[in-house]
Amino acid sequence: MTGTPAPELDVVQWFNTQGPLTLAALRGKVVVLHAFQMLCPGCVQSGLPQAKRIAAIFPASEVAVIGLHTVFEHHEAMTPVSLAAFVHEYRIGFPVAVDRPGENGPIPRTMAAYGMRGTPSLVLIDRAGNIRHHGFGAEDDLKAGAEIALLIAEACKNG
Amino acid sequence: MTGTPAPELDVVQWFNTQGPLTLAALRGKVVVLHAFQMLCPGCVQSGLPQAKRIAAIFPASEVAVIGLHTVFEHHEAMTPVSLAAFVHEYRIGFPVAVDRPGENGPIPRTMAAYGMRGTPSLVLIDRAGNIRHHGFGAEDDLKAGAEIALLIAEACKNG
Amino acid sequence: MTGTPAPELDVVQWFNTQGPLTLAALRGKVVVLHAFQMLCPGCVQSGLPQAKRIAAIFPASEVAVIGLHTVFEHHEAMTPVSLAAFVHEYRIGFPVAVDRPGENGPIPRTMAAYGMRGTPSLVLIDRAGNIRHHGFGAEDDLKAGAEIALLIAEACKNG
Amino acid sequence: MTGTPAPELDVVQWFNTQGPLTLAALRGKVVVLHAFQMLCPGCVQSGLPQAKRIAAIFPASEVAVIGLHTVFEHHEAMTPVSLAAFVHEYRIGFPVAVDRPGENGPIPRTMAAYGMRGTPSLVLIDRAGNIRHHGFGAEDDLKAGAEIALLIAEACKNG
Numbered sequence: 239m240t241g242t243p244a245p246e247l248d249v250v251q252w253f254n255t256q257g258p259l260t261l262a263a264l265r266g267k268v269v270v271l272h273a274f275q276m277l278c279p280g281c282v283q284s285g286l287p288q289a290k291r292i293a294a295i296f297p298a299s300e301v302a303v304i305g306l307h308t309v310f311e312h313h314e315a316m317t318p319v320s321l322a323a324f325v326h327e328y329r330i331g332f333p334v335a336v337d338r339p340g341e342n343g344p345i346p347r348t349m350a351a352y353g354m355r356g357t358p359s360l361v362l363i364d365r366a367g368n369i370r371h372h373g374f375g376a377e378d379d380l381k382a383g384a385e386i387a388l389l390i391a392e393a394c395k396n397g
Numbered sequence: 398m399t400g401t402p403a404p405e406l407d408v409v410q411w412f413n414t415q416g417p418l419t420l421a422a423l424r425g426k427v428v429v430l431h432a433f434q435m436l437c438p439g440c441v442q443s444g445l446p447q448a449k450r451i452a453a454i455f456p457a458s459e460v461a462v463i464g465l466h467t468v469f470e471h472h473e474a475m476t477p478v479s480l481a482a483f484v485h486e487y488r489i490g491f492p493v494a495v496d497r498p499g500e501n502g503p504i505p506r507t508m509a510a511y512g513m514r515g516t517p518s519l520v521l522i523d524r525a526g527n528i529r530h531h532g533f534g535a536e537d538d539l540k541a542g543a544e545i546a547l548l549i550a551e552a553c554k555n556g
Numbered sequence: 557m558t559g560t561p562a563p564e565l566d567v568v569q570w571f572n573t574q575g576p577l578t579l580a581a582l583r584g585k586v587v588v589l590h591a592f593q594m595l596c597p598g599c600v601q602s603g604l605p606q607a608k609r610i611a612a613i614f615p616a617s618e619v620a621v622i623g624l625h626t627v628f629e630h631h632e633a634m635t636p637v638s639l640a641a642f643v644h645e646y647r648i649g650f651p652v653a654v655d656r657p658g659e660n661g662p663i664p665r666t667m668a669a670y671g672m673r674g675t676p677s678l679v680l681i682d683r684a685g686n687i688r689h690h691g692f693g694a695e696d697d698l699k700a701g702a703e704i705a706l707l708i709a710e711a712c713k714n715g
Numbered sequence: 716m717t718g719t720p721a722p723e724l725d726v727v728q729w730f731n732t733q734g735p736l737t738l739a740a741l742r743g744k745v746v747v748l749h750a751f752q753m754l755c756p757g758c759v760q761s762g763l764p765q766a767k768r769i770a771a772i773f774p775a776s777e778v779a780v781i782g783l784h785t786v787f788e789h790h791e792a793m794t795p796v797s798l799a800a801f802v803h804e805y806r807i808g809f810p811v812a813v814d815r816p817g818e819n820g821p822i823p824r825t826m827a828a829y830g831m832r833g834t835p836s837l838v839l840i841d842r843a844g845n846i847r848h849h850g851f852g853a854e855d856d857l858k859a860g861a862e863i864a865l866l867i868a869e870a871c872k873n874g
Contacts, residue, residue, distance in 0.1 A: 447857075451857060454857050454861075539772050539773075539856045540772055542858060542859065542861040544864070546860070546865050547868055
């Protein structure tokens, strides 16, 4: 889906925000969308720590890091009440949204709209709202840093 | 409490067993009791991986590794249904018991009986049923290996 | 020294090249100069593995990774013959130069010309031959990846 | 060679001791003999850190940790003068001996006498001077801790 407009988030709840966020309102910033499940070992060991590093290193004025809790299995085990404790215990400081459950199956809405294959997934959205990176599994920090920097740099062209 | 008889487990549910286990029935084996909470980062990062290594290295005929889910905070976030998914996703193969909720407070029964200060806690119980090690926090593998080996070796004296 | 022209390398020997390299001849590429000592634990544990990752991830047509062996202590312990074995055993595949010994002190010539404070040091040189980053100690992969990417992107402006 | 008497060390130089050590003089203690080469990545990454942990955890009155520099390749790169700097830079505090060069080949004397296959090698010698463990490659801390503890415990039998 790289190069196409990023589907709007379709979520039911937010943590670490004062109100709901939308990609539309974030237009102008680079958005780092990190999709995870709280009981996914790869997310806990590599994806979420990387998302935290990204949020710590890149200025919030340029880059918005958003966690997306895309539960597609063990739904009853990863309800929002469990996620709230997880976000607290793992000291996740960036906004986290709960993907809206699917109507006819286990895959939640935003996950389906993005065609994600599982968790962790990392999606980079440029300042104009287009998907520029869409990856599944552990991502290299050097590569991720390079890609985010190039999207930030595009400001010069568009500004 | 080192040197005193290990209180019997007071639990409500078991995973990875065909039926309930008791310390009484395990008498004659060294018991490695690893107390954890599924949303405790120190348990996920160091305590549980160590318990898995202990279970992999020491013979099951000599050493029984038991996980004890001692929920003392975020109770509604770490119910048995969430624990079941956690045990599956983190590939925990040894028996895991759910500590019985406390009557008058957040501390569950077995955790209280052992006077545990938090999670992760590691308790080593000798073949005669006495507590020989009672530690809180990350434990060194060299030390843990040494202590378990000495308890196994006591077989020679008692046999 | 950031922003100033990068001093030419003043070295006595090369490994992993068919002949001597010069910054002048590399003009047009981004140069990642990694200064190290083979017996510096921080270089072995973080600096050199990062340099290898940079060489693996960024295309050689855009980025030249160069190791610079800047011996400023234990000179007799880190001679070129020892370095040759080190380069072999640690599977370092990028070009490595041996900094020329200083005339009147322990600091070798190129290290002095760059004003490096110790090892590991990471210097990023842009396509026009100017120093754009000059850091001492372990460097974050996200940041390093971002900085290298931005220097690569400058091709568009200059090209 | 497990179970047989440990050959005496045949070495040319010592670091971190006031004079030469011999296994004969160490009889009564458990000896942890860690054979390494200073340019062996597996030794630097796993073997030597483990030896340092062993020296830190077990009491010196019971366990003697000895490093043995068994150079069997790149001899000219790993001379004692280079080893001296390595021992200093890597903060190795336990005694380190330099194995005596072989007469008719690259394998040094003590390495040959023990039949070591390479580095790192870990040899455990009991209080009576017999080899009780002889391993090549990275060793698990839990296992090593268990084996050392059992050898320490043999004091009770012999004392």
